[in-house]
Amino acid sequence: MTTDTMRVLYLTEEAIGFSDALVRGGAIHVRNVVTGLRERGHEVFLVDWNDAPERPYQRSVSPRIRPVAGALATLSRAVSVGRTESVDVIVSKTRKTYLPGAAAAAVLGVPHAVHVGSTLGVDGGGLRARVEAAAVGARLRVPHAGYLVVCAYIGRQLRERGVPADRVYDVRNAVDVERFAPAGPPLPDRYAAALPEDGFTVGFVGGLHRYKGVYDLLTAVNRCRSDVTAVVAGDGPERDRLETVAGERAVFLGAVPYEHVPAIYRAVDAFVLPSYTEGLPRVVLEAQATETPVVATRVGGVPEVIDDGETGLLCPPGRPDALARAVDRLAAAPDERARLGRNGRAAVIESYSWEELYDRYERALARICDR
Template identity: 65%
Template sequence: MRVLYLTEEAISFSDAMVRGGAIHVRNVVTGLRDRGHDVTLLDWNLAPERGFQRSISPRTRFVWGPLLTLDRAVDIGRQQDIDVVVSKTRKTYLPGLVAARRLGVPHVVHVGSSLNPPVDGLGEQLDNASFSARLRAPHDGYLVVCDYIGRQLRNRGVSNDRIFDVRNAVDVDKFHPESVPTPLAEHFREQIDASGANQGTHNLGFVGGLQPYKGLDDLAGALDQTERDWHVLVAGDGPERDRLAARFGERATFLGSVPYEQVPALFHEFDAFCLPSHTEGLPRVVLEAQATATPVIATRVGGVPEVIDDGETGLLCPPQRPAALAAALERLASDESECERLGNRGRAAVETEFSWPALYERYERALRQVIE
């Protein structure tokens, strides 16, 4: 297949990246190329690194960026005689569709987040309305990361034969219970040691953006309701950091953004991992925790129940219920064998279905079906 892959993110093939979406693009492009497909990447990047990477650098992300993407996509499509256009990010959905129509090839969008996220304020309402409008355009295929998003699309009138569940993926060799490919940087090590973590406490991990919908206030409320000595290691940054640091006090250490190549080592610092989100698609961070055999507590939202079998490969709680989170924390803290059982079964669950090679096969099968 000859694929033109569009994204508004800057993709690096040599430097470490933090954002899961960018890592997904890099892996899919290189994975499909390794499988013999001619994939050209069009990203928004000042410093492209590969011959198959055709980057643009728009002066603005609105209007100018999409228009430049459209123009360049048509040029590349004609030069490469492509078979299909894939648009990974929202700002490329419409230019990708128009380019595909001009080229006479199908257009596929990747949908990795819930279509009904909680919104706060007019800005977020307009952003979500724009996202919904772009999805209503006549795309030929929708690559979704979980059946939950597929159901949302079907409820909005998208026919089932245009929806392909490609799932998400994790590197099960790098995220492994017995090995650490890259150790934590010294300043992270010093922060953890200075916090008192690992000194008679249970270490609870969180990795993600510090946004209200991630539910960290609920986790703080859960700690208020448990007598167990948990210390939370928070990896990530965002607008809520200062307020959350004050809310948790000495019960948490905020590490800031951790480079992605060091995240596997970070999971080895956790006795358990918690994702108390109010909304999700299929969060890769849950798969990463499971791959390292770290027992997971997560909320029953989005596609999370599709990867966690409650009581077997992790623990599920209702969203925005601190008492339920507290009960799950009590369960893990009181039974070391239960932690080991949940961790091992979580690892077994992701080793095959959620590996990157399995995702490449699903991607390849979906694109072939759309082209045919």
């Protein structure tokens, strides 16, 4: 079957708001994909876990006991909406919707696609992380008609696990290049007042989890020859411990509303993402779009968006000394910072706009429906 207009049922365990600013990258992705495909003429229906849905095409469920009731409620609602709206394909965005989505698609006799935004397996993190990684692997071993991945690295991981190559579609990530631009509203005073007046600043935006490598960033800053301060925007389970070990060369802003995140990138001299594992991190694209030079670790899909020495700098993960050398290199070279910033924005505009992502989604879903 090939149609110009598709009827798509999109599933996620996140609560999607259409009138607020949102913070989580995954929620922004869902909202924009649903809205963007609808604006292109497709009928897209959303089942999310939400007590306050805002749109008529948002058919939310409100599970009270999320691990079990969420999956069952999602399955029931997906079958109901799928039948009523005669959908052509189901897309499951988040891990807890993979199995309900596959089951609903089997009942309805339509293809099912999973969105895979994180690398497979686990790098450290203890027993809980290993259990979660095993659970995700089991969900992905259920045959799906399509696998929408955010980078070629995840595509290779899936193929190594036996997924046929012709079922893997690289839809990538995207960033709003108009919102994330070199010029724009300044950082509000309540945040700007916390930034140092002198010296070189490196920013971090994201959740404060061990795998994000923020400890390595703080260690690197203390080893830099230059006068460097880390500006950390985000919250998470490691925040208290990080603040304890940070010393005077770090500023913690807490969770910053998404509307002010572009100003964070513009306010710092460079952006650093020292993660141990990533898919295709949207924060790198956002920083590049603002012409902020980026230093990141060579993990997951990061090398697909950073050409080392051209659109940013790459370092091995778990190496604070390498991070320190890269930061010192940028601190001493304003011309190089400007060049990396310009090149980074040009690369994002060329391949990572939302319109480009909608094109990739349309092509992938059309092929999945044809199969």
